[in-house]
Amino acid sequence: MLTFDLNSDLGESFGPWAMGDDVAMLDIVSSANVACGFHAGDPAGILRTLQQAKAKGVVIGAHVGYRDLAGFGRRNMDPTSEELVGDVIYQIGALKGLSTAAGTRVDYVKPHGALYNTIAFDERQAADVIKAILSVDPELVLMALAGSPLIEQARVAGLRVVAEAFADRAYTADGKLVSRREKGAVLHDPDVVAQRMLRLVREGVVQSITGTDARVEAQSICVHGDSPDAVSMAARLRAVFAEEGVSIRSFVAEGHA
Template identity: 65%
Template sequence: MASIDLNSDLGESYGAWSMGDDSAMLLVVSSANIACGFHAGDPAGIYRTVKAAAENGVVVGAHVSYPDRVGFGRRDLDVTSEELIADVIYQIGALQGIAAAAGTAVRYVKPHGALYNRIANDAKQGQAVIDGMKAIDPSLVLMGLANAPILELARKSGLSVVAEAFADRAYTPQGQLVSRREAGAVLHDAEKIAARMVQLAREGTLEAIDGSIIKIEAQSICVHGDSPGAVAIAQQIRKRFETDGIAIGSFASSM
């Protein structure tokens, strides 16, 4: 039986401002990328989401970001390595404390938004994220974009890695994510998305935005928690996987 991880970005509500449906999503996914306060999330909300993840047997990861609440972490920042290392350590440390209080642990790190996209190909900032992870807990796994250079850089630096694909995003023929600024970048049809993910899990391929078929080797699939209809999309993926005999399980169980 084929098996793949299903993850989502959670814990992103802030005060009276609500983002996504964490409770519903935690009934579907196997791994949860939890905001650490730099792009979204407040302590009470993060704690609540981490506790719910623990109760549902969902593996917890730190969704670290540039310090950019106003831009939701989607604005590129030219920070120094020293600053970025410290920012990564700070965010992971905060989530580790909350996870310990909730009876679970932080098992991996998935950078968020602009930081995720920047380090995919930027070795300097990528190394800073890696160095921050190694400084606080070298057993942490780095989740990064499938086929991106950051994964090999992390491996050479001694970290375990997980390659990730995105269920609700379109891809270029080169295997990169289509910019959110372009039409068709975000996918919304739950049935079509689920069919794409079955193809990914079974064959390791996806259809790019121009209709070409590209190779994507991924061990985890992300459904963005802030996307319209995110829960319905995740539920449809899980339903199709169960029908097609594809198991959903966190990569952490094999590491």
């Protein structure tokens, strides 16, 4: 049976402001990218999400981002190397502490939003994030954009890397994400998304926005937790995978179940 990781961004609620449905998503995904408080999430809510993930046997990743609550971490920033290394170490450390309290652990790091997109191609900021991860725990896995130079840079530095594809995003003919500013960049139909991801798992390709097949080499699929269609999309994807003999399982071999 084929196996594939399914992840989602969780723990992003802040006080009375709710973002996504963590409880429902944790019944579907195998890995959870949990906010660390810089782009979203408050400590009590993050701890609650970690406790729920522990109960479901879902693997935890630190969803580190720029220090940008107002912009939800989606605004481009240019911190110094000293600042960025410190910020990433701080966020991983905070989530490690909360995870220990919840009886689970942090197994990987997935940068969020603008930081994720920047380090995919910016060698200096990528090096800062890699340095921060290695200094905290070299056993942590880095989740990175499929096809990006970051993957080789991190592997050369000694990190294990998992490449990620996005279920709810359109791709260009050369396998890059279509900018959110362009029409059709974000997908909403659960059946379309499920069938696209089934081809990705089986053939390593997705249909690009121009209609041609684009090769995307990935080991994990993300469904954005803040999408209004997130739960139905993830549930449909998991159901189609089950029907077609694909098992949802984290890239962390032993899992936490």
